[in-house]
Amino acid sequence: MSDALTGLTLGGARDRLEAGEISSLELTEAHIAAMEAARPLNAIITETPDHALAMAKASDARRARGRVGAMEGLPIAIKDLYCTAGVRTTAASNILGNFIPSYESTVTAKLWDAGAVMLGKTNMDEFAMGSSSMFSFVGPAISPWRRHGDDRDLVPGGSSGGSAAIVAARAALAATGTDTGGSIRQPAAFTGIVGMKPTYGRCSRWGIIAFASSLDQAGPLTRCVTDAAIMLGVMAGHDPKDSTSVDAPVPDYEAALHDGVKGLRVGIPAEYRVDNMPGEIDALWRRGIAWMAARGAEIVDISLPHTKYALPTYYIVAPAEASSNLARYDGVKYGLRSRHDKLIDMYEQTRADGFGAEVQRRILIGAYVLSAGYYDAYYLKAQKIRTLIADDFRAAFDKVDVVLTPTAPSDAFAVGDKADDPIAMYLNDVFTVPASLAGLPAISLPAGLSGGGLPLGLHLIGKPFDEATLLCAAYALEQAAGFEALPGSVTP
Amino acid sequence: MKGASGDWEVVIGCEVHCQVVSKSKLFSGASTAFGAKPNSQVSLVDAAMPGMLPVINAVCVEQAVRSGLALGAAINLVSVFDRKNYFYPDLPAGYQISQFTRPIVGQGKLRVDLVDGSSREIGITRLHLEQDAGKSIHDRDPRTTHVDLNRSGVALMEIVSEPDMRSSEEAGAFVTKLRSILRYIGSCDGNMEEGSLRCDVNVSVRRPGAELGTRTETKNVNSIRFIKRVVEIEARRQIEILEGGGKIDQETRLFDADRDETRSMRSKEESHDYRYFPDPDLLPLVLEQSWVDDIAKGLPELPDAKRARFMDDYGLTVADTDQLVAERGVADYFEAVAEGRDARTAANWVIHDLFGQLNHSDREIADSPVSAAALGGLLDLIADVTISGRTAKDVFAEMFSSGGEAAAIVEARGLGQISDAGEIEALVDELIADNPGQAAQFADNPKVIGWFMGRIMQATKGQANPGLVNALLRKKLGG
Numbered sequence: 001m002s003d004a005l006t007g008l009t010l011g012g013a014r015d016r017l018e019a020g021e022i023s024s025l026e027l028t029e030a031h032i033a034a035m036e037a038a039r040p041l042n043a044i045i046t047e048t049p050d051h052a053l054a055m056a057k058a059s060d061a062r063r064a065r066g067r068v069g070a071m072e073g074l075p076i077a078i079k080d081l082y083c084t085a086g087v088r089t090t091a092a093s094n095i096l097g098n099f100i101p102s103y104e105s106t107v108t109a110k111l112w113d114a115g116a117v118m119l120g121k122t123n124m125d126e127f128a129m130g131s132s133s134m135f136s137f138v139g140p141a142i143s144p145w146r147r148h149g150d151d152r153d154l155v156p157g158g159s160s161g162g163s164a165a166i167v168a169a170r171a172a173l174a175a176t177g178t179d180t181g182g183s184i185r186q187p188a189a190f191t192g193i194v195g196m197k198p199t200y201g202r203c204s205r206w207g208i209i210a211f212a213s214s215l216d217q218a219g220p221l222t223r224c225v226t227d228a229a230i231m232l233g234v235m236a237g238h239d240p241k242d243s244t245s246v247d248a249p250v251p252d253y254e255a256a257l258h259d260g261v262k263g264l265r266v267g268i269p270a271e272y273r274v275d276n277m278p279g280e281i282d283a284l285w286r287r288g289i290a291w292m293a294a295r296g297a298e299i300v301d302i303s304l305p306h307t308k309y310a311l312p313t314y315y316i317v318a319p320a321e322a323s324s325n326l327a328r329y330d331g332v333k334y335g336l337r338s339r340h341d342k343l344i345d346m347y348e349q350t351r352a353d354g355f356g357a358e359v360q361r362r363i364l365i366g367a368y369v370l371s372a373g374y375y376d377a378y379y380l381k382a383q384k385i386r387t388l389i390a391d392d393f394r395a396a397f398d399k400v401d402v403v404l405t406p407t408a409p410s411d412a413f414a415v416g417d418k419a420d421d422p423i424a425m426y427l428n429d430v431f432t433v434p435a436s437l438a439g440l441p442a443i444s445l446p447a448g449l450s451g452g453g454l455p456l457g458l459h460l461i462g463k464p465f466d467e468a469t470l471l472c473a474a475y476a477l478e479q480a481a482g483f484e485a486l487p488g489s490v491t492p
Numbered sequence: 493m494k495g496a497s498g499d500w501e502v503v504i505g506c507e508v509h510c511q512v513v514s515k516s517k518l519f520s521g522a523s524t525a526f527g528a529k530p531n532s533q534v535s536l537v538d539a540a541m542p543g544m545l546p547v548i549n550a551v552c553v554e555q556a557v558r559s560g561l562a563l564g565a566a567i568n569l570v571s572v573f574d575r576k577n578y579f580y581p582d583l584p585a586g587y588q589i590s591q592f593t594r595p596i597v598g599q600g601k602l603r604v605d606l607v608d609g610s611s612r613e614i615g616i617t618r619l620h621l622e623q624d625a626g627k628s629i630h631d632r633d634p635r636t637t638h639v640d641l642n643r644s645g646v647a648l649m650e651i652v653s654e655p656d657m658r659s660s661e662e663a664g665a666f667v668t669k670l671r672s673i674l675r676y677i678g679s680c681d682g683n684m685e686e687g688s689l690r691c692d693v694n695v696s697v698r699r700p701g702a703e704l705g706t707r708t709e710t711k712n713v714n715s716i717r718f719i720k721r722v723v724e725i726e727a728r729r730q731i732e733i734l735e736g737g738g739k740i741d742q743e744t745r746l747f748d749a750d751r752d753e754t755r756s757m758r759s760k761e762e763s764h765d766y767r768y769f770p771d772p773d774l775l776p777l778v779l780e781q782s783w784v785d786d787i788a789k790g791l792p793e794l795p796d797a798k799r800a801r802f803m804d805d806y807g808l809t810v811a812d813t814d815q816l817v818a819e820r821g822v823a824d825y826f827e828a829v830a831e832g833r834d835a836r837t838a839a840n841w842v843i844h845d846l847f848g849q850l851n852h853s854d855r856e857i858a859d860s861p862v863s864a865a866a867l868g869g870l871l872d873l874i875a876d877v878t879i880s881g882r883t884a885k886d887v888f889a890e891m892f893s894s895g896g897e898a899a900a901i902v903e904a905r906g907l908g909q910i911s912d913a914g915e916i917e918a919l920v921d922e923l924i925a926d927n928p929g930q931a932a933q934f935a936d937n938p939k940v941i942g943w944f945m946g947r948i949m950q951a952t953k954g955q956a957n958p959g960l961v962n963a964l965l966r967k968k969l970g971g
Contacts, residue, residue, distance in 0.1 A: 242545050243545065321769075
């Protein structure tokens with residue numbers, strides 16, 4: 001019974017709850033058991049089973065009274081970057097340690113209002129800085145997948161790796177993530193699930209711990225495209241508390257899924273055919289193109305000429321903003337304070353003790369590119385290139401409706417790999433970063449397995465605020481791909 | 493300014509930080525009221541809790557635009573908020589949100605009127621919006637510092653002048669005038685004691701006609717008198733250094749009023765690299781020209797216009813006008829008193845009698861126990877000769893202490909003048925008849941009329957209308 005319940009999709013569980021076949025309490029208990037069984041993955045920083053059971057009971061009671069929200073009774077996990085009232089929120093950082101917010105992020109508040117149940121807070125790269133979820137104060141999150149003939153633990157990708165791992169392991173129906181340069185999409189690709197980054201401004205950032213404010217976006221990690229549509233519909237919407245959130249209507253994403261892709265113009269950017277791209281990634285991409293064409297989409301070759309500058313631009317803009325956003329963790333008000341008699345020593349010791357190596361590296365890069373004498377050469381130039389990258393997409397979207405690319409240049413790597421090579425790590429985001437810089441919605445869906453038997457993702461990029469078309473295209477691709485593989489630890 | 497080796501020119505520029513009149517802070521809903529219990533007016537945003545975001549307060553934007561318009565300055569329809577990054581315990585986010593490259597208000601100018609009757613135009617470089625920091629309190633405990641975040645996030649307008657001032661008087665007059673304008677339009681209460689308006693004073697000296705010298709910046713000077721003093725002290729100090737063969741360090745200094753000196757706070761080398769960059773949590777601030785135009789229409793008459801009008805319409809002197817227009821409350825009070833009455837008399841009473849009593853009792857015009865209508869009532873009693881000017885002074889003193897109406901006081905104390913011509917004529921006739929000798933002298937010595945006058949006043953206890961008595965005496969004696 002328990003396996004059956006944890007094997008559901010959001011949509012499937014919703015239907016069975018609606019039919020009265022199961023209760024939220026049963027569903028939640030099954031997931032709590034699965035979450036406990038999945039502890040070796042280190043995917044959860046803070047389990048909240050008591051919370052979950054109370055929320056499930058309350059949901060069942062609401063349902064009995066006829067009040068049913070869009071995610072009523074559905075147990076999900078929350079990336080530990082979202083502030084949750086009364087529940088420890090760490091950003092996977094020693095510097096926040098035991099921080100317990102008195103407030104609830106707008107997006108999680110919307111999820112609870114819609115009836116969702118919180119299972120726990122997921123592991124991640126510290127302050128969302130990373131592509132592996134190795135850089136966490138509680139140690140690395142681990143993928144439920146294994147490479148054929150290789151016993152090493154694999155990374156679930158990052159930074160939303162705990163969310164991806166727990167959903168892939170069938171221990172949460174879905175999870176929230178945040179995506180700054182690929183932090184939802186790359187982990188989704190590594191773990192064989194769907195990850196969506198909506199348009200910048202679509203979801204409120206209020207109450208989500210900031211990494212790079214002009215790039216951070218909340219989004220769902222789910223088992224299928226339909227679930228992404230359901231969950232995004234709940235998470236999205238204007239918030240007057242976030243000046244960058246956009247007051248645009250949120251359509252019924254689920255309703256538009258089945259419109260088909262006949263006549264849809266799908267752009268294939270020449271510049272994404274990067275050097276040293278593994279043949280299997282290229283082959284996957286070609287299969288994706290063929291699937292879309294077979295379903296009546298029009299394939300259009302496009303050029304996004306500034307693509308090669310995206311990664312260096314991102315690694316100037318994001319650290320610059322991060323260096324300022326993380327200045328508030330100074331030992332004065334909350335979180336860690338390392339004792340010292342002199343103020344300056346207290347600051348230095350607190351931040352040395354509190355931040356991990358990758359966060360310190362990015363703060364240093366950020367402070368450097370903003371400093372007097374370097375600002376014009378780095379930050380200002382990066383902003384100009386960012387505009388050019390956005391212009392590339394604007395021009396392309398005159399000719400196409402969506403852009404199709406691979407999600408990541410490789411399948412998942414082993415825990416510990418690339419840990420000492422930041423550049424190799426940064427290259428993971430080569431296909432996801434351009435859409436982030438342009439603020440565009442993008443989605444990764446599982447489309448095949450690598451030679452090692454690991455999931456590979458295809459990536460679709462859409463027009464601003466046109467998540468509906470993006471989801472519709474992703475759904476068509478999902479149907480064509482028919483991805484059914486499960487991690488070895490999960491029995492079908 | 494004279495030095496041992498000849499003349500020096502003092503060059504002064506000001507950066508004035510003005511707290512915006514607004515119920516809530518620049519980017520949060522927390523209250524801005526002064527004097528509240530420490531840390532009782534702090535929102536999650538003001539304390540820089542994780543994940544909190546700023547949202548611009550439209551009232552503060554409007555106040556900045558009104559201030560810009562009142563300074564005759566260009567309003568920038570697109571402006572940008574930047575982060576100024578530095579670490580300090582009373583700066584919770586580790587950055588201050590300010591406007592660096594694209595302020596909301598651009599260049600303007602301010603006319604200052606000087607004591608010698610001349611006036612000068614001082615350039616305004618810019619006005620920008622920024623957040624105030626909290627307050628570090630070091631004297632509660634010898635080993636710890638306490639932080640009060642009530643001020644954290646309160647909106648400030650920083651108004652920067654060109655280095656156009658050349659004396660302490662001009663610097664004082666500039667800030668006085670600026671304060672007057674902001675108080676007129678209600679964008680800053682100008683309360684320097686509470687820190688609502690404080691000035692960073694930039695001073696350098698040079699030989700007349702030479703290039704600008706190295707400047708020092710003396711921070712947070714909080715009275716007009718101190719601003720003038722800082723200019724004098726800094727100019728003198730710099731001249732002495734230069735004449736002694738030294739050179740001026742570009743540095744930030746503090747004014748110590750008790751010791752009457754400025755002291756170095758930090759040198760240019762120690763100055764922060766603030767790593768300004770546009771705040772990604774806030775979109776550029778975009779204003780509609782029509783909205784700005786509507787605000788311009790809604791501005792009250794400003795001091796310069798009022799000054800010109802008072803001199804033209806009321807025929808007042810420059811000195812009187814300047815006293816009346818400095819505060820909008822005073823000008824309004826004066827106009828209410830002068831309405832339908834003799835303006836110069838009204839001005840005299842406001843400037844000499846009312847101001848005298850207000851100063852004496854340490855009160856503002858808003859708290860005057862004598863309303864404009866009440867003072868007008870008193871002037872009416874003088875005008876219709878119910879009381880003499882002399883009596884009116886006593887009545888006014890009583891009005892000020894009791895808050896009563898002039899007519900009621902005159903009535904109750906029987907102070908009304910005898911202006912009944914018949915009654916006075918009878919007294920005059922009787923006096924002349926009783927003193928034929930004195931009456932006969934009148935032809936040769938008209939001054940004898942003073943003796944008759946005195947007798948009548950004595951007889952009427954000073955309440956006879958002196959003009960009427962005089963006229964009757966001349967008629968009868970001269971007859």
